[in-house]
Amino acid sequence: MDKVRFRIDGIEIEAPPGTMVLEAALDHGIFVPHYCFHRALSVAGNCRMCMVEVRLPGRDGKLEPARKPSIACATEVAEGMEVLTTTPLVTEARKGVLEFLLINHPLDCPVCDQAGECDLQDFSYEFGEAFSRFREDKLIKHTKDFGPEVRFYGNRCINCTRCVRFTQEIAGSCDLVQVQRGGHNVIDLAPGRVFDHPLSGNVVDICPVGALVSRDMLHRVRVWHLERTPSICPHCATGCNIEIHTQDEVVHRLKPRHNPEVNGYWMCDFGRLGYKHIHAPQRLLEHRWQPRDRAEGGRLGFQSVIELVAEAIRTAGPEGTWALASAWLTNEELWLFRRLFGTEQVALIARPPWQERRFYPVWGDSERNPSLPRQRERGRLLEDGATFMIAADRNPNRTGAERILGEQACAPARLDAFVNAALAGQVRCAVVLASMPDYLPPEPLAQALAAVPETVVVDLADGPLAGAATIVIAGAAWAEKRGTFTNGRGRTQRLEMARPTPGQARTELEVLHALGTQLGRPMGPCSPRRLFGELVGEVAAFAGLSWEGVHHQAPEWSPHMAAQPRRLPVLSPAALVRQRGGGAG
Amino acid sequence: MKAPEHPSPAGLVGPAQTSAAAGAAASGAAGEPAAHGAAEGEPDEEPESEPPPGRSWVERLYLREIASGLARTFRHLVLERPFTTDYPDEQLPYNPRARGEHILKVDEQGREKCVACLLCEAACPSKCIRIVVGPSPWPDRERYPVEFEIDMLRCIYCGYCEDACPCDAIELTPKPYSVYDNREAYIYDKEKLKNNYPQDWRERFSGGYGKLTGPPYRGEGGDRSLIR
Amino acid sequence: MPLGYQRLVGAVQEAYERGLLGKGIFGIDGFDVEIDDPPRAPAPTSAAKRRGCSPRWRAAGATPSSSPLSPAVSGLFGCPTVVNNVVTIAYLPYIFGGFGRGGDAEAGIAWWRSHGTEKSPGLMPYSISGHVRAPGVYELPLGTRLGDMLELAGGWERPWKAVIPGGSSAKILRLPESLDVSMDFEGLMQAGTMLGSAGVIVMDETVCVVDALYNLLRFYAHESCGQCTPCREGTGWAEKIVARIEKGQGRMEDLDTLLGLADRAIGKTICVFAEAFCWPIQSCIALFREEFEAHIRERRCPLRAGPRAAAGERAVGAGAH
Numbered sequence A: 001m002d003k004v005r006f007r008i009d010g011i012e013i014e015a016p017p018g019t020m021v022l023e024a025a026l027d028h029g030i031f032v033p034h035y036c037f038h039r040a041l042s043v044a045g046n047c048r049m050c051m052v053e054v055r056l057p058g059r060d061g062k063l064e065p066a067r068k069p070s071i072a073c074a075t076e077v078a079e080g081m082e083v084l085t086t087t088p089l090v091t092e093a094r095k096g097v098l099e100f101l102l103i104n105h106p107l108d109c110p111v112c113d114q115a116g117e118c119d120l121q122d123f124s125y126e127f128g129e130a131f132s133r134f135r136e137d138k139l140i141k142h143t144k145d146f147g148p149e150v151r152f153y154g155n156r157c158i159n160c161t162r163c164v165r166f167t168q169e170i171a172g173s174c175d176l177v178q179v180q181r182g183g184h185n186v187i188d189l190a191p192g193r194v195f196d197h198p199l200s201g202n203v204v205d206i207c208p209v210g211a212l213v214s215r216d217m218l219h220r221v222r223v224w225h226l227e228r229t230p231s232i233c234p235h236c237a238t239g240c241n242i243e244i245h246t247q248d249e250v251v252h253r254l255k256p257r258h259n260p261e262v263n264g265y266w267m268c269d270f271g272r273l274g275y276k277h278i279h280a281p282q283r284l285l286e287h288r289w290q291p292r293d294r295a296e297g298g299r300l301g302f303q304s305v306i307e308l309v310a311e312a313i314r315t316a317g318p319e320g321t322w323a324l325a326s327a328w329l330t331n332e333e334l335w336l337f338r339r340l341f342g343t344e345q346v347a348l349i350a351r352p353p354w355q356e357r358r359f360y361p362v363w364g365d366s367e368r369n370p371s372l373p374r375q376r377e378r379g380r381l382l383e384d385g386a387t388f389m390i391a392a393d394r395n396p397n398r399t400g401a402e403r404i405l406g407e408q409a410c411a412p413a414r415l416d417a418f419v420n421a422a423l424a425g426q427v428r429c430a431v432v433l434a435s436m437p438d439y440l441p442p443e444p445l446a447q448a449l450a451a452v453p454e455t456v457v458v459d460l461a462d463g464p465l466a467g468a469a470t471i472v473i474a475g476a477a478w479a480e481k482r483g484t485f486t487n488g489r490g491r492t493q494r495l496e497m498a499r500p501t502p503g504q505a506r507t508e509l510e511v512l513h514a515l516g517t518q519l520g521r522p523m524g525p526c527s528p529r530r531l532f533g534e535l536v537g538e539v540a541a542f543a544g545l546s547w548e549g550v551h552h553q554a555p556e557w558s559p560h561m562a563a564q565p566r567r568l569p570v571l572s573p574a575a576l577v578r579q580r581g582g583g584a585g
Numbered sequence B: 001m002k003a004p005e006h007p008s009p010a011g012l013v014g015p016a017q018t019s020a021a022a023g024a025a026a027s028g029a030a031g032e033p034a035a036h037g038a039a040e041g042e043p044d045e046e047p048e049s050e051p052p053p054g055r056s057w058v059e060r061l062y063l064r065e066i067a068s069g070l071a072r073t074f075r076h077l078v079l080e081r082p083f084t085t086d087y088p089d090e091q092l093p094y095n096p097r098a099r100g101e102h103i104l105k106v107d108e109q110g111r112e113k114c115v116a117c118l119l120c121e122a123a124c125p126s127k128c129i130r131i132v133v134g135p136s137p138w139p140d141r142e143r144y145p146v147e148f149e150i151d152m153l154r155c156i157y158c159g160y161c162e163d164a165c166p167c168d169a170i171e172l173t174p175k176p177y178s179v180y181d182n183r184e185a186y187i188y189d190k191e192k193l194k195n196n197y198p199q200d201w202r203e204r205f206s207g208g209y210g211k212l213t214g215p216p217y218r219g220e221g222g223d224r225s226l227i228r
Numbered sequence C: 001m002p003l004g005y006q007r008l009v010g011a012v013q014e015a016y017e018r019g020l021l022g023k024g025i026f027g028i029d030g031f032d033v034e035i036d037d038p039p040r041a042p043a044p045t046s047a048a049k050r051r052g053c054s055p056r057w058r059a060a061g062a063t064p065s066s067s068p069l070s071p072a073v074s075g076l077f078g079c080p081t082v083v084n085n086v087v088t089i090a091y092l093p094y095i096f097g098g099f100g101r102g103g104d105a106e107a108g109i110a111w112w113r114s115h116g117t118e119k120s121p122g123l124m125p126y127s128i129s130g131h132v133r134a135p136g137v138y139e140l141p142l143g144t145r146l147g148d149m150l151e152l153a154g155g156w157e158r159p160w161k162a163v164i165p166g167g168s169s170a171k172i173l174r175l176p177e178s179l180d181v182s183m184d185f186e187g188l189m190q191a192g193t194m195l196g197s198a199g200v201i202v203m204d205e206t207v208c209v210v211d212a213l214y215n216l217l218r219f220y221a222h223e224s225c226g227q228c229t230p231c232r233e234g235t236g237w238a239e240k241i242v243a244r245i246e247k248g249q250g251r252m253e254d255l256d257t258l259l260g261l262a263d264r265a266i267g268k269t270i271c272v273f274a275e276a277f278c279w280p281i282q283s284c285i286a287l288f289r290e291e292f293e294a295h296i297r298e299r300r301c302p303l304r305a306g307p308r309a310a311a312g313e314r315a316v317g318a319g320a321h
């Protein structure tokens, strides 16, 4: 296709016809402030923040100075066009728009959760004026909870309608509408609706100001304290790219990270709130031994517990030992698991598919749960033609497990085989690496585990699984690990460690490595990076991948990054240090 | 002999002259700087041995001056009030704008004015403020500090927190110090901060705006409890 | 139900009865024209602009769109759409269809050219309101002298003070200085204002210009669709300032603020609503600055004790809402 050649601030730029000036500018690192424009939504052109001076060649080919500024988000690039973003016409227009935006804006920053990542603050600081001529009473608008995840502060809304367009164009639910007119314009719920859509949390991300805030994180932290770690959401097989935001090693929220080929700019609310189990009070913080013949067990140090497990495995012998891996283990852990236990007497445990029917976009797996309707048609197309959808499979790494342990080992039949063997008394020792939140073992499995003389369970929380065990090892949550997941569409993506494991808990990688060493196997290094290297060399499905390659797949990190390429740090320094330190080991 | 504490021009001359110059300083005669100037110019001379012209030896006994000086000393001793304060039983007032320990201000109903915006915490250069934010129990505001702590040992009393506060909720009082025998006691919690500046401290440490030299506060026989 | 709405619905009804609307009009098979009931939702005035009838008309409600395309290229449902005033459409049969002249199109054009000026030929329905004895709609040739027009409408007992010649958003003119202005596109352009909708609003000396401006701004603040920032916020802000001045609580710097906000709004919005509410501000302050300053200085409306009190009536149009 022919490219249009034009200039922005003197920089020669080529872009396909139909590109808007704003997109072209942002793509080339020229920042034009904007509110209503969002790459994933239709152009509304109502905030008037993105005004630039556009000079077009006249009949004689000379550029004519513009009489008035044009909005960059709705001006298509044209051959020979000259765009200027710093002329007095533009700076004055920006000051004007900011003055208008602020006249009815409350002085809420001290109590506003957006403060610190607010476009209104940032642009006012950078492009606005330090004073206002407004002396009248401000308009008051309503504050209300739109839904379980979203609260709306009408006073702070700048009426950019991003949220309305999101519900129309991405969620398809049309839950939010703009009511009233003129200065009384305000966003409200469509009559009779509650904004409980599974994608509702995304409007909090795209709202450029603090009008839509997360009820989950309301008044909890200040965003400037948050440390951002890039990671992958583990709650379904879509594998949304996310950022984990932590303060003092406590996870406070998850935000989507832009990846056009996986999740676009979005993530679902189940994933967004899916960090709670990390800090759950039932979380296992120490290892313990609870032999079946004695009522009370004992706490154990890590080395002792590993010795105990190794002893149990030795006693049981290879014939009597089974190992169960969960679909929440990283590929590296699964690889170590395979090296320790082989692929014969192993099976896969996984969370069952979503049970809720209300779901809007779900993909995959309809044969496993036929009750889930396939609602593909309403999802918006991502760039590769897929739609943003939640996967029916609630496990992040089933595909990885299938690739590493083999299809057969992951088939339900294998788990049945284990159950039968255990109930027949042929299993002397079972090692279960679960570390899944909200996992209830199906009844036969629970019975089988209780029937095995020595059951070793690595898990996150006290629950039925840990209850059936004789040896319990405190495992790590996904946010406490480095490694890779392979999503349902076969894409391998990396997660980073956002916080250390609490108490005595250890990552499954450490557990497997220590166990192998104790059993006298040659284990080699215990670094996710090296293990991934081995994986690439040994498993055909991973051939050609590299540890670096599965990381920075997306050009931008988050919706905020997309909006402000110059501002937010790409990766928090701490995360970088961690990454380097870990990578070296 | 003790060397002069202030750097005198004598310090500029060579080591041979130092003791002589110091001797000149000790003699306390008028016109010293001029003499030193000469000493610097012509290092061979012995300027301090020359008496100032026009004074008899009787005059140079300085009896009259000694008498008048002693008279002044005794007058102060007997007639005037002493200028020293009997610290810590007596204390001078501080400038009301002096920056001492913080107080968390409260509204008419005794609720802290702070909205837990954490701006003071962000502004604090010594990172001694710790606030836990929570949704407020009162309908007229949304957030309040569930916990509010200042580590007074880390605080450098810069007052940035007061500057940063949008709600006029934190203020540095002139209360200058507190004495405890353990470090934990210096971590003030919210209740302590709210009551950190009772009325008698107010009187004690700010004896009136701008009256830096006002009458000293006379405690009743060492009221040490107030210092705690 | 508003009178205008009743009449509109009535006219549509009548057209259906006469067979001008509906299936197979004029007896031509397959020539169907249907008119839905006019929407009764409170669509803002700004939606009546050409841009309001945009590709997003149906989808997004009646708000002007910033689509770079004009409706004639891609309008309703993405099809080319012709949007014109009722006046234009009403005159078409007379001009090009030879309506009333036995279908002689040439005669129609000649008849149209026989009226008006060289550059602005034809007739125009002027809606004259305010301080004239016989307000109403007058169909006059373009280029009629303003003074003649006002005499035609019956004149007035007191001296006139100002006229808004082209609907509420046109710039105001002083009277009697401007009585000689020619009421056509070029003449009014020359006078620094515009013909616009040809709604002529006349005010006599009892009218307080500040009050009149306040009335206009109240209208605009109510009519802004609220889509884009300068208009949504600017209309309300200007209204509040002028209300304050009118109440006698103004400050001298308010006038600069008004002019400054007009500068910042003009040319920055999707439709021309910013110009519509800013031109009256600019022209009223430019022509009647002393009246604004008197309000601020005396902390009250000077006319309340003066001629207006004597006349015992309110300003034109005030309280229309």
Ligand code: SF4
Residues within 6 Å of the ligand: A105, A106, A107, A108, A109, A110, A112, A113, A114, A115, A116, A118, A119, A120, A121, A156, A209, A210, A211
């Ligand atoms: S939305 Fe932004 S500018 Fe408005 S109160 Fe919140 S932080 Fe401040």
Ligand code: SF4
Residues within 6 Å of the ligand: A156, A157, A158, A159, A160, A161, A162, A163, A164, A187, A206, A207, A208, A209, A211, A212
């Ligand atoms: S709530 Fe936020 S996203 Fe929605 S219109 Fe207001 S400012 Fe825009």
Ligand code: SF4
Residues within 6 Å of the ligand: B120, B123, B124, B125, B126, B127, B128, B129, B150, B154, B155, B156, B157, B158, B159, B160, B161, B162
């Ligand atoms: S006075 Fe300075 S150091 Fe002390 S708490 Fe306030 S900001 Fe921190």
Ligand code: SF4
Residues within 6 Å of the ligand: A110, B113, B114, B115, B116, B117, B118, B119, B120, B121, B131, B161, B164, B165, B166, B167, B168, B169, B170
């Ligand atoms: S700056 Fe003021 S309002 Fe904000 S947290 Fe500190 S004391 Fe509270």
Ligand code: FES
Residues within 6 Å of the ligand: A033, A034, A035, A036, A037, A044, A045, A046, A047, A048, A049, A050, A051, A071, A072, A073, A074
């Ligand atoms: S008008 Fe262009 S971003 Fe809002």
